Each structure stands twice: as C-alpha cells, then as structure tokens.
Amino acid sequence: MSRSSTDNGHHGIPEATVNRLPVYLRALYALADRGIATVSSEELATAAGVNSAKLRKDLSHLGSYGTRGVGYDVEYLVYQVSRELGLTQDWPVIIVGAGNLGHALANYGGFASRGFRVSAIFDSDPLTVGTEIATLVVRHTDEIEAVIARHGVSIGVIATPAAAAQGVCDRLLAAGITSILNFAPVVLSVPPGVDVRKVDLSIELQILAFHAQRRAVVRVALGESPANAGAPANGQAPANGAGPADTGPPRRRAKDSRVPGETPAGVAARAMVT
C-alpha cells in the first residue's frame, strides 16, 4: 500500500508476505506464552486468520524452517521471523505531535515492547512542551534534529494535525529519517527511497461503510426486512426513501453521459449479480 520507489519490487521476499509476518509473529508469541512448543501450519494459520497454504508459502520465503510430519518449532520460528523483520535490533522511534493521538501512542504498551522504543515525543505548543507522558518529557519540535542525530533514530511517527504533517515530514527527512508512520490525514509527498506508511481512521471507516452499504443493498434487493441489523439506519429509517439509490447529483457540467447503475432498478440489478 505504501511502496515508494528506490526499493524495487523484488526483495526476494514479497511485499504481501512482509505485511503478514508481523501477524504470524504475534500469533507465535501467543502460542509461546501458552507453553506450546510446536505448531502446525494449519493451527498457526488459523491463529493468524489466514489460509494454511498461504502461511506455508510465506514462511517458505524465509527458509526451510519446519519439520515435515511435525510442524514448526514455535521458539525457533519466533526467532527467524523476528530476525527477518529486523526486530533483533533496537529501533529508536520518535513521535511528533503530543495531542490526543500522540499521547495514546506514547502510552501504548505493545509499542515499547519487542524492538521499538520511543526516544522522544515532540510538540510545537509551548503549553504542551515540558509536560510528561509515560516517563517522557515532551520536547519542543525545535529539538527534533538534535535528538534524531544523537539517538540515531530512523523511524518517525507523525501524529500532528493534517496541516502540520508535511512540514514535519520534511524536517524528519532532512534530519535523515527514511521511515515514516503517518497518522495525519494527508498524502505525504516524499522523495524516492523513503518509506511511508499511513494509518487513517476515516479511510478505514469509509471502506467499512462501503461494504456495509453494499450488504444493505443486497439485503433490500433480496426482499429481506431492512429493519434492524446492519441497516443504514440513522435514528429511524433511511432518510429519503431509497437511500443510496437516489440519483440527484448537485449539478452536472457537460452533456450527461451514460450513468450506469443510477436508477433504483440498476442498483438492485447490480446487487443481484452477487
């Protein structure tokens, strides 16, 4: 989702696999905590919420760990996955923005654990600077460069308002950071070779809304009761009747072209396709 150039596509280990390794790792830790020493691909896959063939193929990219007829040694696999992810070393991280979100992030436990440590948290508001969050004193953003240099930080977390994000990003880059986790609702523009991942609440909600709406339309098309569970409902009933099937665009400039699935019938028909 956030591949940025320079890092050409084939690292030897596919991007989709990398995205799942942390999930496997977490599942493995959970197994280890329960004292389980060996696990089959089937069990681990279930714990991680994926298909077992996929899990095996993913793990096969790391090497041939695992014993046929038996499964994988949990502890050994934890080590191998950790190593592949680069978690056998410490990654100092800084958080920029000490608002509600920055606060939550700094306090987040699973954060500090396994491999990551918050070196510092910054804010530009003089009233916030100096306050304490989870054993850390909030510093002024002017100190960002110094802290990055001193601690050798290479991962920065942006938890500022949208308007400040790009500016902060530029400063982080100038200070040598090449990995950014962005919580601000903006598309950061960065040079090639910089890795940006974004976490965006409202985008996730919108995607959920799309699927929820889709389900609702399907249900209506099938003639089920639109009453309770999962219906668009916003208090009582869908506002102006047909909900998402209404046409009325605010206005249109050009000679209006073909508009597929615009009528109620069209929507129902599309929905029927399943």
Place this chain on the structure above:
Amino acid sequence: MSRSSTDNGHHGIPEATVNRLPVYLRALYALADRGIATVSSEELATAAGVNSAKLRKDLSHLGSYGTRGVGYDVEYLVYQVSRELGLTQDWPVIIVGAGNLGHALANYGGFASRGFRVSAIFDSDPLTVGTEIATLVVRHTDEIEAVIARHGVSIGVIATPAAAAQGVCDRLLAAGITSILNFAPVVLSVPPGVDVRKVDLSIELQILAFHAQRRAVVRVALGESPANAGAPANGQAPANGAGPADTGPPRRRAKDSRVPGETPAGVAARAMVT
C-alpha cells in the same frame, strides 16, 4: 487485507479500487476547498499519490463521469464518490474502550465529519464511566446492546486492551453489528459476512523496520558508510557487530536443514540482487 467471506470477490467494483476511493475523495475535498472546479486525472492522481492511469481506471468503475479533453468536475465527482462509498447517509458509530486511544478517537475531528457520528463511547471501568469526552458521556459497556438497537448502529470501533477485544467483538456481533474497526492487537474471529478491518500500530512499525533494515543491509553491501542516516543505530553502534547478519538461533530441534541467507555473505549476496 480484511476481506471476510460471504462477500464474494467481485462486487463489480474491485477491492483495490474501493481502498483508494477515500483517498481520492479527500484529495477532491482539498481541491474544492481551494476553489478548484475542474481537475484532470493527472492532477488528481498526483494529489492522491497514485499513477494517473490507475486513477482513471478506478473512476471508470463508478461510471463515465469526466469530460474528455477537460477533466473531472470536482464537485460532481465528490458527490459520486461519496455516494459510491455510502457517505450520503449517516453512519452512527460506537467506540468501545475509553482509554488513551478511545479518547483520541472520540476527539478526532475528521471522524465526526463527513458521514460518521460517534453515537456513544463505552468503557467497563466504573471510574471512567460517567466522565465526559468531547460532549459524550462515557457509558458502561452493559449499555452497548441498548444503544446499538436504539440508534441503529452498524459500525463498531474496538479500542480496548487486547484481552477484552474478542469478548467485546462477540457482543457487538450479537447486537447486530456487521462492520468492525479493530484497534486491539489481536486477530478477531468472526462469522462469515462480518467485515473486520484492523489498525495495528506495532504491525506497521514492524513492516517499516523490515524495509529500513533492508535498506541498511543494501547500503552496507554497497560499502557505504553505515554512519548516520537510517542506520540500525541504537545509541552508539550496532550491538554485536554484524547486526542482522548474525546466525545464532536460540536452539534448533530437528536436524538443521538448509538455511539460506544465514551467513553474512549470504545476506550481502541477497542484498546485491537489489
């Protein structure tokens, strides 16, 4: 990433496209705010951080909006994308867990805007229940079912500790919720037809760490100075010399099989492939 069965793959509009629509929508709002009435696929693509061909193909799935030789009418496209995403209706949302994260979420502005409204926030801690967060009074989790039924909520946000998440999830499902946004670091198990999306800070960091490590290895392999920018650094220098290249697994059960890329030379070689 979080496709759950029931919803077969082909909704008519590809999943990858759906995941990008919210980004386009945000870019469109930004353009509209700047008073721009018309935009070309090239400009919009740049603003959204994607390739223009991809953008055009994505939009073509919604219909033939856009005028050849001119571009897209911003306001009209906002409407169409919003409608497709189901944002022309209101989506009441509940947040479970009023800790640091729940707090941050409830206060998040971009949340309440465009289409979503936080109906209620819950917590199980008697000390937290009754406190006020952004005009909302924190309710006890016992009231979850009643609130869902009364407000017709179909989207739930889980911001509890990991241990509580599955339990909360089950209650939400029982109360009729079919869309869940999960911030807890666990894989929720849900029946088919339920849509779960997860937001996981530590997973994102681990993915960043992987790429950062990869870049570092490449740099070392190319004989560049491992000094400053982006190096694994954790204070001074990589701990035990070669950093990620060290072999030493804690132990191994079976007769150890082929272990590719395990030696420093192996790592360098793999890195050289680029």
Place this chain on the structure above:
DNA sequence: CTGACTTTGTGCATACGTTCACAAGGGCGT
C-alpha cells in the same frame, strides 16, 4: 463548420498474489 489539441476511458500485456493439490521428506510404531 472544420480541424487541431487535450484528456478520458479501455484493451492488452505483464506482474503479483492466492489457492489447489501433491510429491518429498521426516517421525514413529512395530
């Protein structure tokens, strides 16, 4: 009205990801 110019919408080729299904390989009982 015509013709030059711009930008959309899409067919096609390619790359990537997923899933099936099975041979290869190892443990374990006898």
Place this chain on the structure above:
DNA sequence: ACGCCCTTGTGAACGTATGCACAAAGTCAG
C-alpha cells in the same frame, strides 16, 4: 529396519491488479 502416516514445501493454474499506449470523444479557436 521397514513401512505407514502426517505435514511441509512447491509447481502449476487461476484470479486480481498495474501500467502502457492509443482510439474515442470532447473543447475551443478561427
């Protein structure tokens, strides 16, 4: 030592996503 049974690791088939490159379709000047 042998053979059965279990689970891994992977070849091959399929499906999805991406990006190029261009024809179709519109605008606008003259």
